[in-house]
Amino acid sequence: MSVLRESLDAAFRTAGLRPTAQRYAVLEFLARRPRHATAEEIFHAVNRADPRASRATVYNSLRALAGVGLAREVASEGGAARFEAGLQPHHHFLCDQCGSLEDVPWFELPAGTGAASLGGRAIRGYEIVFRGTCANCEK
Amino acid sequence: MSVLRESLDAAFRTAGLRPTAQRYAVLEFLARRPRHATAEEIFHAVNRADPRASRATVYNSLRALAGVGLAREVASEGGAARFEAGLQPHHHFLCDQCGSLEDVPWFELPAGTGAASLGGRAIRGYEIVFRGTCANCEK
DNA sequence: GTCTAACTTTAGACATATTCTAATTAGTAA
DNA sequence: TTACTAATTAGAATATGTCTAAAGTTAGAC
Numbered sequence: 001m002s003v004l005r006e007s008l009d010a011a012f013r014t015a016g017l018r019p020t021a022q023r024y025a026v027l028e029f030l031a032r033r034p035r036h037a038t039a040e041e042i043f044h045a046v047n048r049a050d051p052r053a054s055r056a057t058v059y060n061s062l063r064a065l066a067g068v069g070l071a072r073e074v075a076s077e078g079g080a081a082r083f084e085a086g087l088q089p090h091h092h093f094l095c096d097q098c099g100s101l102e103d104v105p106w107f108e109l110p111a112g113t114g115a116a117s118l119g120g121r122a123i124r125g126y127e128i129v130f131r132g133t134c135a136n137c138e139k
Numbered sequence: 140m141s142v143l144r145e146s147l148d149a150a151f152r153t154a155g156l157r158p159t160a161q162r163y164a165v166l167e168f169l170a171r172r173p174r175h176a177t178a179e180e181i182f183h184a185v186n187r188a189d190p191r192a193s194r195a196t197v198y199n200s201l202r203a204l205a206g207v208g209l210a211r212e213v214a215s216e217g218g219a220a221r222f223e224a225g226l227q228p229h230h231h232f233l234c235d236q237c238g239s240l241e242d243v244p245w246f247e248l249p250a251g252t253g254a255a256s257l258g259g260r261a262i263r264g265y266e267i268v269f270r271g272t273c274a275n276c277e278k
Numbered sequence: 279g280t281c282t283a284a285c286t287t288t289a290g291a292c293a294t295a296t297t298c299t300a301a302t303t304a305g306t307a308a
Numbered sequence: 309t310t311a312c313t314a315a316t317t318a319g320a321a322t323a324t325g326t327c328t329a330a331a332g333t334t335a336g337a338c
Contacts, residue, residue: 018334020286039324054288059325064286075214075233075268079296080324091253093260105256110249114230114267117244120274121232128253129214129266135259157305159315178295193317198296203315218325219295 015068025049026061030071030085036101038080075129076101091127095134102134154207164188165200169210169224175240177219214268215240230266234273241273 008027012019025046030037037045043058062083065071072086077094082101091104109126147166151158164185169176176184182197201222204210211225216233221240230243248265 018285020333022287052288054290055324056289056326057287060286073216075216077212077214078220081216091256093257096263104253107253107256109267110252113249114243114246117230117246118232118269120277121269122272122277123269124235124271126267126269128248129268130257130260130262131265132263133261138259138261157314159304161316191317193319194295195297195318196316199315 011070015070017064017068017070020061021050022046022053022057023061023064025053026058027065027070027085030065030083031087035084035103036074036076036082037084038082040080042083074101075127089125089127091130093130093132093134095137096131097133097137100134100136104128104130150209154209156203156207156209159200160189161185161192161196162200162203164192165197166204166209166224169204169222170226174223174242175213175215175221176223177221179219181222213240214266228264228266230269232269232271232273234276235270236272236276239273239275243267243269 008024008031009019011027012023017023026042029042029045039055039058039062042062043053043055046053046058062071062073066073066083066086069086071083074082074084074092076082088106090106093102093104094100095102147163147170148158150166151162156162165181168181168184172184178194178197178201181201182192182194185192185197201210201212205212205222205225208225210222213221213223213231215221227245229245232241232243233239234241
């Protein structure tokens with residue numbers, strides 16, 4: 001059993017999620033890969049390993065994984081939903097020109113930022129979506 | 140001609156966008172209304188005014204309006220895309236429990252926040268998406 | 279190890295959301 | 309008005325996501 005598999009296994013147990021081959025496959029794919037995979041991409045990848053895997057299972061797995069924080073849906077615009085392994089937090093950058101979605105290394109909001117605007121809510125996390133022109137299009 | 144219509148008209152001209160009845164209807168609906176309308180809701184509203192309006196036109200109009208900044212698609216998760224008039228900037232809050240999407244009054248990031256993470260990109264704007272439990276579910 | 283109950287997966291139908299296409303209509307500028 | 313171009317229409321086509329019933333797995337009790 002690979003090191004990755006062991007750590008995923010531990011992650012499942014910690015999360016109290018029943019480990020299945022399909023959930024491994026989905027999470028492993030997300031953990032290994034460039035971010036922001038669509039359900040369709042995940043389905044194909046998982047399907048290469050196990051040709052019987054079904055679309056519904058990919059969605060089920062993604063929901064299960066997202067439910068315990070092992071994966072998350074990226075708040076994106078248009079088209080298919082995109083998912084990523086929920087390992088390290090980060091922000092996102094969306095290019096107006098070419099539409100690419102890039103990761104931005106994590107940084108915290110200075111303590112208290114916006115506190116006055118958020119009254120009554122319990123904040124568990126946040127993400128900043130920047131828009132503009134990416135380094136490539138900027139040239 | 141109403142005051143709203145006049146200001147929308149001016150907005151179209153400024154944006155260099157050909158003003159059509161359907162685009163007026165879509166933008167007017169967004170400008171008047173609670174935020175975060177789905178294309179379907181917009182379609183029905185526009186359709187009440189002009190029963191011949193088509194879905195495709197609603198999508199076309201939304202894209203045209205978004206292209207010039209008069210409307211924007213809200214980065215949301217799952218289900219149908221949501222749109223809002225692009226008038227005042229604000230942040231968003233997404234409730235883990237009930238899934239509701241709320242506006243959070245605008246506040247600026249302190250100058251220089253995250254600058255080190257964003258090198259090479261031209262930032263035109265940003266939005267913070269908070270997650271947690273809304274005031275209602277918190278009770 | 280075997281049994282059982284609960285959970286998960288499967289295939290494919292179904293439902294919903296969005297885009298495309300060809301023909302028609304409306305806006306613009308001369 | 310006329311000619312030109314862009315936008316709209318209806319509905320088909322596509323893409324995305326969910327549901328269902330039957331079959332397969334897993335965890336835990338024995």
